[in-house]
Amino acid sequence: MAERAVPIIDIGAFEEGSGPEKAALASAVDEACRSIGFLVISGHGVPRNLIDSALAAGRTFFDLPEAEKRRSLSPGGLQFLGYTAPQTRNLAATLGEERPPDLREIYTVGPGERFAEDYVGLPGASDLYAPNIWPERPSGFADVHLRLYRAMEELAERVMRIFAVALGLPETHFADKIDRHFSPLGSFHYPALDGPAQTGQLRCGAHTDFGSLTMLAMSDESRDDAPSGLQIRAPDGTWEDVTAGPQQLVVNIGDMMVRWTNDRWTSTLHRVVVPPSDAANMRRQSIGYFLHPNYDADVACLETCTSPDNPPKYPPVTAGAEMFKKLRSRIAGGQDD
Numbered sequence: 001m002a003e004r005a006v007p008i009i010d011i012g013a014f015e016e017g018s019g020p021e022k023a024a025l026a027s028a029v030d031e032a033c034r035s036i037g038f039l040v041i042s043g044h045g046v047p048r049n050l051i052d053s054a055l056a057a058g059r060t061f062f063d064l065p066e067a068e069k070r071r072s073l074s075p076g077g078l079q080f081l082g083y084t085a086p087q088t089r090n091l092a093a094t095l096g097e098e099r100p101p102d103l104r105e106i107y108t109v110g111p112g113e114r115f116a117e118d119y120v121g122l123p124g125a126s127d128l129y130a131p132n133i134w135p136e137r138p139s140g141f142a143d144v145h146l147r148l149y150r151a152m153e154e155l156a157e158r159v160m161r162i163f164a165v166a167l168g169l170p171e172t173h174f175a176d177k178i179d180r181h182f183s184p185l186g187s188f189h190y191p192a193l194d195g196p197a198q199t200g201q202l203r204c205g206a207h208t209d210f211g212s213l214t215m216l217a218m219s220d221e222s223r224d225d226a227p228s229g230l231q232i233r234a235p236d237g238t239w240e241d242v243t244a245g246p247q248q249l250v251v252n253i254g255d256m257m258v259r260w261t262n263d264r265w266t267s268t269l270h271r272v273v274v275p276p277s278d279a280a281n282m283r284r285q286s287i288g289y290f291l292h293p294n295y296d297a298d299v300a301c302l303e304t305c306t307s308p309d310n311p312p313k314y315p316p317v318t319a320g321a322e323m324f325k326k327l328r329s330r331i332a333g334g335q336d337d
Helices: 019-035 048-062 066-072 091-095 141-166 255-261 319-330
Strands: 008-010 038-042 082-084 105-109 185-190 204-207 213-218 230-233 239-241 249-253 270-272 284-291
Touching (some): 048 105, 048 141, 048 185, 066 082, 141 185, 141 284
Parallel strands (some): 008 038
Antiparallel strands (some): 038 249, 105 185, 204 270, 230 239
């Protein structure tokens, strides 16, 4: 591991490794999730050319005229699929902070209607299992994003198996809690600034993620030394840049995993900062997959994370209800996209 707050872990040996090898890998993941809640993984198996193709398709879409992009806006309410315009979301608001809205735009893909029939009639489920929205241009946008979605979906299942072993549980413990998930894949674009940002404004405000885990792929311009990228709040309170190589992904745990582990693991604040004036013409791109459990999954303290001296700190919740509470708080100024 590199000597930095965020460790680099090769997960490639988990599928075929021996028992001791799996245990050592899981122990390293447990330590990372305890200490910082972030890790950089290699050996994940998602082809880089697939990631680059999706980033290129996203870049072409984000460069379209605003009026054309807005034809792919989600229909409103709490549905987050399709296009989200800049300055209509405010993630800092999820922590009660008053800041200007985020300087980024997003295109979001979900699981579609694969699992919708299982949740017909449940409040809010129709938003989370809604059909995907696809732009007319560029051609192939839907195909490449669906292929990447499936690859990230499979990887998330594997990471959750590693998490289970790291927590002293059977490897398949989380399988029936994520097999009808409502996970979004977001293509993020942070445009070059056309003027000074407002006081306190960020490309993405400081926040913790809502679900189980997040996996982030960065574009080339997001992996260099420019001060315009992802930062996490380190244990000492300082902000540290997070980078990843071409064959690596950034992984972090979310608030639901904190509830499951009874604060054994930590969901760390992170943000994307506005670049200084001499780098204001630099844009940034990334793609993130956010594993949200099944809509009706119970998120309650795991048996390996409690004891008589360490009772559960959080009441049980269902994933869908908890997610809707979070989604309401992130819409900037109460606006619906």
